[in-house]
Amino acid sequence: MSANDNDALAPVIRKLGRLAALQPADCDAIRSLPFRTRSAAANQFLVREGDQITECCILLKGYACRHKTTSSGARQIVSFHLPGDILDLQHILLARADHNLQTITAATLAWVPTSELKRLGQERPAVGDAFWRDTLVDASIFREWVLNVGRRDAKSRIAHMLCEFAARREVAGLGSPERFELPMTQEQIGDATGMTSVHVNRMLHELANSGVIARNKREVEITDWARMRAIADFDPAYLHAAA
Amino acid sequence: MSLSYQTVTLDGDIPDRQARLVFRHCGLLAVLSCLSEIHEDLAGQWFIEALFGDQPPPVKQTFQSLDEFEAWLSQG
Numbered sequence: 001m002s003a004n005d006n007d008a009l010a011p012v013i014r015k016l017g018r019l020a021a022l023q024p025a026d027c028d029a030i031r032s033l034p035f036r037t038r039s040a041a042a043n044q045f046l047v048r049e050g051d052q053i054t055e056c057c058i059l060l061k062g063y064a065c066r067h068k069t070t071s072s073g074a075r076q077i078v079s080f081h082l083p084g085d086i087l088d089l090q091h092i093l094l095a096r097a098d099h100n101l102q103t104i105t106a107a108t109l110a111w112v113p114t115s116e117l118k119r120l121g122q123e124r125p126a127v128g129d130a131f132w133r134d135t136l137v138d139a140s141i142f143r144e145w146v147l148n149v150g151r152r153d154a155k156s157r158i159a160h161m162l163c164e165f166a167a168r169r170e171v172a173g174l175g176s177p178e179r180f181e182l183p184m185t186q187e188q189i190g191d192a193t194g195m196t197s198v199h200v201n202r203m204l205h206e207l208a209n210s211g212v213i214a215r216n217k218r219e220v221e222i223t224d225w226a227r228m229r230a231i232a233d234f235d236p237a238y239l240h241a242a243a
Numbered sequence: 244m245s246l247s248y249q250t251v252t253l254d255g256d257i258p259d260r261q262a263r264l265v266f267r268h269c270g271l272l273a274v275l276s277c278l279s280e281i282h283e284d285l286a287g288q289w290f291i292e293a294l295f296g297d298q299p300p301p302v303k304q305t306f307q308s309l310d311e312f313e314a315w316l317s318q319g
Contacts, residue, residue, distance in 0.1 A: 073302065196304050198282060198290050202257055205281050209256075 008037060009110060012058050014173065015084035018242040019137070020130035029124050033117070035110040040103045046087065047101040053091040055111040059083055062107025063183040067191065068099045077192035079141060080104070080165065080184065082172045089134055092118045105183045137240050144238045149194040152233060157193040158203040159232035162213070166222060167236050168243050179221045207231070246272070246313060259290065263309070272296055275312065278305065 007013075013027050022030075037060070040046065046057050049068065064081040078099065081087055087101050091114050121128035141164075148160050166177035174180075182189075186197040186204075193200070207213045212228045214221040222228050229235075249264040258279040265273040274292040278285045288305040289312055298316065306312040 072299070074300075196290075198259075198278065198285070198304060201282055202259070205258070206256065 007031065008060065009033065009035070009058065011060050011084035011172075012086060012110075015086075015242075016127065016130035016134070018171070019133040020126045022126050022130065026124050026126045029120055030127065033112050033120065035112045038109050038111060040107045040109060042103055042105050042107075044103045044107075045100060046103065046109065047097045049097055049100050051097040052095055053088065053097055054114055056089060056091050056114050056117055057087040057101060058110040058112060059085045059087055060108040060110055063104040064101060064107060065104055065184075065188065065192070066099050066101055075191045076194070077188060078145065079138070080192065082168055082174065084172055086117075086134065089117075089131060089138075092121065092131070104188060133240075133242065137243050140238045140240060141243060145192075154193075154195060154199055155203050155206055156231060156233055157195065158189065158200060159207060159212075159228055160234050161189060161193055162207075162220065162222070163228060163232045163234040163236075164239070167234075167239060171239070171241070171243065177222065178225070179219070182218045182220055246316075248309070253292075262292065263289075265312075267296070270295070272316075273312075275306075275309075 009030055013022070013030050016022060016030065017027075035058075040062075046064065047053065059081050061083055064085075064087060065077045066079045066081070066087070067075050067077045069075045088097070091097070117131075121131045144164075148157050152160060165182070166180060169175060169180055170177040184192075186200045190197045190200045195203075204213070204215060207228075208215050210227070210231075212222065212224045212231060214223050245267070247266045249266070251262050251264055253260045253262045253276060258281050259276040262274060262276040264271060265275060273294045275289045276292050278288050278290050280286045282288075285305055288307055289309060290305050291301060294301070301315065303315065306315065
């Protein structure tokens with residue numbers, strides 16, 4: 001367990017700083033949290049539904065997702081995560097995992113005792129506000145995903161997922177929203193949008209044929225943002241400029 | 244299991260337009276499309292576009308051949 005390890009927690013400080021007005025003392029308090037850093041391979045489970053949790057997981061590098069599965073094994077991905085995200089902040093107050101956490105790519109993670117995060121949120125009101133807002137923005141994104149999976153057609157679903165990923169990447173300082181590499185497979189996109197990978201592939205081809213995106217394997221360029229937003233029915237207000 | 248097939252062309256812009264209606268006891272059981280080259284390694288396989296009846300949803304969505312589809316169906 002280390003503390004103050006060369007600002008290893010910088011990605012989460014940046015994220016929480018977008019959620020609340022952190023003072024230098026708040027950032028110092030986050031930096032002084034005890035944590036252990038671990039690498040994870042792509043597709044590695046970090047938490048399984050039913051686990052008893054004593055440490056929260058912060059994504060420092062790479063991409064991850066949350067998902068649930070039916071009793072017959074069908075998987076629904078319920079969120080994608082970028083560096084800086086606390087993957088299971090709810091475990092500050094809920095001891096048992098009600099869903100799975102899994103990496104998408106190779107990743108670096110910081111594991112922080114839940115009791116320490118809880119103490120931090122209580123002792124530093126601005127950090128506590130950031131935790132609250134993070135949870136509420138998560139809930140807003142979940143609501144948007146329910147709408148996306150439940151009520152948008154196949155092309156809009158895929159377009160919306162791409163718009164959201166591009167917008168969140170930009171906010172997280174990971175690069176341009178116009179051009180990016182998709183870390184997730186078509187199967188994972190399908191599991192996030194309630195579609196088969198065959199349908200995902202068709203829709204990506206259709207978006208490319210429409211001239212709103214260009215693709216080369218996993219590299220995506222959004223060539224016409226205005227039309228893409230219209231097809232996706234994408235209004236980033238639900239991200240609250242912070243996710 | 245006695246199945247019969249009818250060749251059809253699916254409407255719309257999708258490239259996978261060559262399809263089969265699959266009938267069982269005169270009832271429409273499934274619509275299968277033949278995947279085109281945009282699906283790369285899956286090209287030529289049969290994909291379940293729609294499935295009727297009371298069998299559980301397939302874990303596997305594509306089949307190498309219609310025989311493989313019938314084998315899966317008989318296991319259900």
